[in-house]
Amino acid sequence: MELFEQLSAKIKGQDKTLVFPEGEDVRVQGAAIRLAADGLIKPILLGNQAEIKAVATNNGFDLAAVEVIDPAQYPKEQFETMVNALVERRNGKTDADTAAKWLTDVNYFGTMLVYMGQADGMVSGATHPTGDTVRPALQIIKTKPGSSRISGAFVMQKGDQRYIFADAAINIDIDAQTMAEIAIQSAQTAQVFGLDPKVAMLSFSSKGSAKAPQVDKVAEATKLAHEAAPDLAIDGELQFDAAIVESVAAAKAPESTVAGHANVFVFPDLQAGNIGYKIAQRLGGFEAIGPVLQGLAKPISDLSRGANEEDVYKVAIITAAQAL
């Protein structure tokens, strides 16, 4: 069975509720209506009630199976409960006035619905940049036990080829310890997507072919990940060609069991990761699913603003599966 058929079969009938803060967006509405019609999730759209209706009418959508919440018309008592819960969660870092202001932003409002258990997960980012989409999750949902950082992976698919690219979304400039943690998180994500992880720690050097502090960082991250997860198939530092092409691996890293066969690619910083996934997507013809946020205590997913309706639909399926 194909990946999304498997995930859909898992979530069907589980009635997971997902909140979509960008309820006025036509791609989001289209996906939410399909997800509800397919019995996969119960969607909540956030936004201005009149605008949401206008978009639906203009596109011939029927919103009967979709709950709509207009934060501006949220009952006063429930809003106050939400403000108090946010202040308590922030534990002295955010006062009531700031919390009330934050909650006028749909991403904060949606994240609080998840935090308070009124939704099982959230999908946003079709119109908001990543920082604005994920910041509320970092501040409110926070990391799950065993994780100290949140990172973002893409599932890259073309035909029967499937790879994980990380971090391509969150951590801008990482140290060796963070890169090691991202590697281990990404291997776990690979397993969720049916891959037997073989992790390449990427660099512009293979096994000491270049000397630079940036290369040392990747070699150190590989060592730290080995120590933390001794059973994980991981190697570095490797150039991308050595990681993926058997003949190049034979020349550049002949001792490696990962080189030439890697399916999880961990990038040394966000410039490389974000550029890398978009090149594979736009020039290589790979479908980019994600970013799938790794290490969060509850499932919140970001979208690329370049996402289409199908991307929203698929990311929602992944998010609901994470909520099981």
Ligand SMILES: CC(C)(COP(=O)(O)OP(=O)(O)OC[C@H]1O[C@@H](n2cnc3c(N)ncnc32)[C@H](O)[C@@H]1OP(=O)(O)O)[C@@H](O)C(=O)NCCC(=O)NCCS
């Ligand atoms: C994600 C991002 C917005 C966080 O930046 P920020 O809001 O300036 O973060 P701050 O350092 O102010 O931290 C805000 C909170 O988030 C937490 N946080 C930040 N990054 C985190 C991470 N990777 N994992 C876990 N928590 C994190 C901080 O601990 C802090 O929590 P606190 O308020 O309870 O103390 C920033 O790293 C970023 O812009 N990343 C790049 C996003 C992007 O543009 N990607 C490309 C497109 S996908």
Ligand SMILES: CC(=O)OP(=O)(O)O
């Ligand atoms: C993940 C990503 O790059 O998002 P955007 O295209 O919205 O910046």
